[in-house]
Amino acid sequence: MDIQEAIIIYGTLSQETRLRVFRLLVKAGPQGLPAGALSDALDTPHNTMSFHLKHLLHAGVVTSRKEGRSVIYAANFDVVRDLIGFMVKDCCSAEFANIREDKKKGCSIIELADCC
Numbered sequence: 001m002d003i004q005e006a007i008i009i010y011g012t013l014s015q016e017t018r019l020r021v022f023r024l025l026v027k028a029g030p031q032g033l034p035a036g037a038l039s040d041a042l043d044t045p046h047n048t049m050s051f052h053l054k055h056l057l058h059a060g061v062v063t064s065r066k067e068g069r070s071v072i073y074a075a076n077f078d079v080v081r082d083l084i085g086f087m088v089k090d091c092c093s094a095e096f097a098n099i100r101e102d103k104k105k106g107c108s109i110i111e112l113a114d115c116c
Helices: 003-013 016-028 035-041 046-059 077-091
Strands: 062-067 070-075 097-102 107-112
Touching: 003 016, 003 046, 003 077, 016 035, 016 046, 016 062, 016 070, 035 046, 035 070, 046 062, 077 097, 077 107
Parallel strands: none
Antiparallel strands: 062 070, 097 107
């Protein structure tokens, strides 16, 4: 990830409704949630939710798929992982933050030292 991609993502997530949607989608996991459920959960009109979902899609932090008549949205965990990795690798000193791969679990582990 480069700085311009990170700026787009942070710009997108700096709006309250979009950040709340993104957090709901992270909690929902890879299966995601239908657009209507997101609207209902945040008490947001469907057309307003559609506007915010398009921004999230454009930034790449969510994905969408059709299931019958519904559009299901899910957090794009690959982009989230890349964004977190970008922040740890480029914005933190190695003595305070480190990313290591856990080959047994097949995941990345971020280790943050207590700075105080």
